[in-house]
Amino acid sequence: MKLSVRGEYAIRALLVLARDYQEDDSVVRIQEISERQNIPKRFLEQILNDLKSAHVVESKRGVAGGYRLRRRPEQINLAQIVRHIEGPLAPVGCVSEKFYEKCSCPDESRCAIRSVMKETRDAIVSIMERVTLAELAERARKLEQEPMSALDFNI
Amino acid sequence: MKLSVRGEYAIRALLVLARDYQEDDSVVRIQEISERQNIPKRFLEQILNDLKSAHVVESKRGVAGGYRLRRRPEQINLAQIVRHIEGPLAPVGCVSEKFYEKCSCPDESRCAIRSVMKETRDAIVSIMERVTLAELAERARKLEQEPMSALDFNI
DNA sequence: GCATTCTTGACTTTTCCAGTAGAGATTGTT
């Protein structure tokens, strides 16, 4: 049930872009994102390039180049990102809406496991679709303002 | 965010055992489970053996041998199964209760992504812990009794 | 004794993940 490192990096990189987002066309360098988030630069290049082909970010080359969000942070949610980088949000293919895959069970239409997995999928999707980069940036801002100790924050 | 095939097989196998469960010590052969669920027999052997070491099932050798649940179906939930076969239910290690792992982000205690992932984890866990093999068996029974067409059942 | 079934551990094969590398294209600066 894990998110890949790649997917996590994508979200973290986009959070940086969301926090630095401005209506003009200012960009952030890969180098900077890489440093701020401890992400291997070369690997991050790949990921951002991938997000570009998904029209999530756009880039500017050359000396003053870098990346920026292609849409406003309110208009990008986690579901979009994860689906593009990782594929299905659903725990099994047979309950995925966007990446449906037939499963090997004897009768999919009467599968009890499937009904539970569908519930799980819905729960995951509803969170991931509700949370936008704008909300994430806002949460980040709050967490920095009113720091809570590591102990208060249950793991 | 996917469950492995191995994890899915485990649940499907256990569902068979739950449906055939009786208080006496009747067992079900691997062969039968394998056929009823389209699971490669050799692979299933491994999985059941693994579940045996987790004290989820017990076995009987020889001619009238096979597997049975070691506890009543009401006492086995999906979270236990998946955690044993797959590991963490959480999408990222840093929000896992049972399999916590430090992440590479700059400040875990003030990570906005982490707070979303924790919500996701909680949603997943609450479903997986609530659903027992008994409930799964009951759902299966109902689905067979009142068959709904594949079209009514949204994918 | 023999067929049936689980037991155990090793082995294979394939796929994916995470990361690295290099050559090239684009841009701004001087």
Add this chain to the structure above:
DNA sequence: AACAATCTCTACTGGAAAAGTCAAGAATGC
């Protein structure tokens, strides 16, 4: 025009994990 910084694209690699497969053995019931 030269150059330095930056993104672009394709390819490669090493390791791990997933999904099976296999073979020899041990228990059991008839």
